Amino acid sequence: MGEPWDDAEAGVLSGRPVDSILAVLDQVADRFADPADPLVQEAVRQIRESTGLAVPMIREGLADQVGRIRGIGSLLDAELGTRYALDRFVERAPGLWGRAWGPGLLTCIFSGNVPGIPAFDMALALALKSSCYARPPQAEPHFASLFAQAVSEIDPVLGRELHVCRWAREDRQPYERAGGVMAYGSDQTMSAIRTMVPPGVPFLAHGARLSFAVILQEAATAETARYLAKDVAWYDQQGCVSPHVAYVERGGDLSPTEFAQVVGEELARLAQEWPRASLTIEEGAALRRERDAAEWEADALFAPPEGLDWAVIHSESCGFQPSPLGRFLRTYAVDRWTEAFGRPPQLLQTVAVAGAPERRLLVAEQFGALGASRIAQVGAVQRLHPVWHHDGRATVAALVRWTDVDL
Amino acid sequence: MLKDQLVEIFGGAPLEFEGLALEIFKFQYRNSLPYRRFCEARSKRPETVTRWTDIPHLPVTAFKKARIYAGTEPPVHTFLTSGTTAGSEERGAHHFQDVDLYRAAALPVFKRFVLPDVERIPMFMLAMEPAQNPTSSLSWYLQQQAEAFGAPGTGWFVGPEGLQAERLVEALRSVREPVALLGTAFAFVHLVDWMAERGLQLELPPGTRVMETGGFKGKSRTVERSELYGLIRASLGRAVVCVNQYGMTEMSSNCYDQTLSAGSVLKAGPDWVRIRMLHPETLHEVELGQPGIVAVTDLANLYSSAFLLTQDIGIQHPDGFEILGRAPGSEARGCSIAMDQFLAAQRG
Numbered sequence: 233m234g235e236p237w238d239d240a241e242a243g244v245l246s247g248r249p250v251d252s253i254l255a256v257l258d259q260v261a262d263r264f265a266d267p268a269d270p271l272v273q274e275a276v277r278q279i280r281e282s283t284g285l286a287v288p289m290i291r292e293g294l295a296d297q298v299g300r301i302r303g304i305g306s307l308l309d310a311e312l313g314t315r316y317a318l319d320r321f322v323e324r325a326p327g328l329w330g331r332a333w334g335p336g337l338l339t340c341i342f343s344g345n346v347p348g349i350p351a352f353d354m355a356l357a358l359a360l361k362s363s364c365y366a367r368p369p370q371a372e373p374h375f376a377s378l379f380a381q382a383v384s385e386i387d388p389v390l391g392r393e394l395h396v397c398r399w400a401r402e403d404r405q406p407y408e409r410a411g412g413v414m415a416y417g418s419d420q421t422m423s424a425i426r427t428m429v430p431p432g433v434p435f436l437a438h439g440a441r442l443s444f445a446v447i448l449q450e451a452a453t454a455e456t457a458r459y460l461a462k463d464v465a466w467y468d469q470q471g472c473v474s475p476h477v478a479y480v481e482r483g484g485d486l487s488p489t490e491f492a493q494v495v496g497e498e499l500a501r502l503a504q505e506w507p508r509a510s511l512t513i514e515e516g517a518a519l520r521r522e523r524d525a526a527e528w529e530a531d532a533l534f535a536p537p538e539g540l541d542w543a544v545i546h547s548e549s550c551g552f553q554p555s556p557l558g559r560f561l562r563t564y565a566v567d568r569w570t571e572a573f574g575r576p577p578q579l580l581q582t583v584a585v586a587g588a589p590e591r592r593l594l595v596a597e598q599f600g601a602l603g604a605s606r607i608a609q610v611g612a613v614q615r616l617h618p619v620w621h622h623d624g625r626a627t628v629a630a631l632v633r634w635t636d637v638d639l
Numbered sequence: 640m641l642k643d644q645l646v647e648i649f650g651g652a653p654l655e656f657e658g659l660a661l662e663i664f665k666f667q668y669r670n671s672l673p674y675r676r677f678c679e680a681r682s683k684r685p686e687t688v689t690r691w692t693d694i695p696h697l698p699v700t701a702f703k704k705a706r707i708y709a710g711t712e713p714p715v716h717t718f719l720t721s722g723t724t725a726g727s728e729e730r731g732a733h734h735f736q737d738v739d740l741y742r743a744a745a746l747p748v749f750k751r752f753v754l755p756d757v758e759r760i761p762m763f764m765l766a767m768e769p770a771q772n773p774t775s776s777l778s779w780y781l782q783q784q785a786e787a788f789g790a791p792g793t794g795w796f797v798g799p800e801g802l803q804a805e806r807l808v809e810a811l812r813s814v815r816e817p818v819a820l821l822g823t824a825f826a827f828v829h830l831v832d833w834m835a836e837r838g839l840q841l842e843l844p845p846g847t848r849v850m851e852t853g854g855f856k857g858k859s860r861t862v863e864r865s866e867l868y869g870l871i872r873a874s875l876g877r878a879v880v881c882v883n884q885y886g887m888t889e890m891s892s893n894c895y896d897q898t899l900s901a902g903s904v905l906k907a908g909p910d911w912v913r914i915r916m917l918h919p920e921t922l923h924e925v926e927l928g929q930p931g932i933v934a935v936t937d938l939a940n941l942y943s944s945a946f947l948l949t950q951d952i953g954i955q956h957p958d959g960f961e962i963l964g965r966a967p968g969s970e971a972r973g974c975s976i977a978m979d980q981f982l983a984a985q986r987g
Contacts, residue, residue, distance in 0.1 A: 513952055516932075519919065525698070540920045
């Protein structure tokens, strides 16, 4: 405060110390960690109604997703050197001082696969002392508003900077004043938005991605299989980090077939604990087709005798075919994990790897070279580190603008 | 013998559907090992199945993966599916022990739904001749109709290089009486596009009919059926009546729009075909008016499988059924990739 350049930023949050904003965000995270909070109960109820996901899953997921905003301070430190670059000029290198400016207005377009996702980006906008236009998905239109409400109830000034609205897809207005645009969805949606983002405005597009799991020999245990089942069941496998397939090395405690069987048993158990959302007729027909085909193609099929609640389709030879999702996992036996190379050649996102730490790093090195942006722990693919590079790219660093001063 | 019984029924003899369906189930269970295994996996055996609706429906994908054949002698002919399903060049095979049986079923159905009002008619085939495409069941089917009901002027207008549009339009110009144009939906798209590009329009005589079948998968241009019919009438004549055939290589009998036979666009088939819509998860029949997966019971499929589960979604009404389309490759929401998209990226 008190420096003349503080007023250069037009937004009402420009004079607000970043720490005071982060403190409010921590309080918001606290609220969402409390399942008895009426606002959280309302969020769970609304999400349940629109997505059909299991209530315990929504609860746990929401606490996780909103909890990530506690890490925004670390993310700012990691990508800006220090969060205080948003408050004042800081020494960035000998002889160079710099100050970072947020986008002023961050426009966000969310997709409906993972409830709670809007929390992080909306909170990030505030931490960057910026307003946020958030377009929630049709599939889950309520959470973003409830999150804004939670912020408002703790800090009305901050809350006023969050605008949640399902504007028409072709409406250009939300992009015209934006200093940054962030979007999730199909590649088609990304292309459509790209045409509306003004030149020079950063556009962080999170289009379709593909994730899978690698089970190294030393980790081919029943415990790992149960963890993997949980990764598959989370959000009914609709997250971009949800594994479509798993490559299982031979030679471990469990053979790949046995491993697939245990994954199936755990999916059967989870079908009780976290019942899957009901399917549209198209989804049901797609799953039926895949399941029926598997009966003729697979080396082993683990699935309920009736119904389509889950399936593990096992192949003794290496291959790759994406899952129709809805808790359908394909497992492929491999002698060595390197056989999985070149199978899903593009659009790679998360590779969940179970194995000894030094081998995991080796896998990370090789899959990283192929384009993977994250090597996750099996059983924790949905637990996103706040400082991770989403789709392999910086977020904050891409959204801010710098003023550097030579001394 | 089941075959003789069927031929009589195709000729108009009374049909006791349930009894015959159960007999055919028993026959196919005994003679088709893949089908028997499929039934065993569902604990369904002829001794325990007492209602025809409890007979397991074999997914049509099985025709690609296994030899679905219940014949007692080697097959005399094999038709192949077109193999245009996304990402798969595999082709399903439908083996016939007896094409006489196939023909006996094909003729009366075609007559009822496509030619209810005429004995013979010139047929313009928008399909390849069987000699050029011996594994196409559509070509074979049209050939049978041409022999039974074709009038002078009947000809074939698709060659190895595609639709012979110029030759076809030339032939249509001299038409003075109603004709039938029969072929794949995509060939009709090609024809109307070709005519539109050249600004050509014909006004074929009232009574002229179009029968089209098949989808557009893997083709460069996809149009809605209603749009296609509009384009056909604009190009060939306002009085042209269009009828869609619902059939597939894996079936011996077909269903049709009842436009010509009963003035309804809902589809129906012969008595020996029953269509039921099943819930994808439970495989129980859904209520009238609700969408489900189309399950076909076609008793004419004596030597393959009479009980089929298709990949189509449809709705049953009291007086016919409609087809909504094909189950998508996958219906992913949000940012995880959909299978069709993935396959498109692989091809791209």
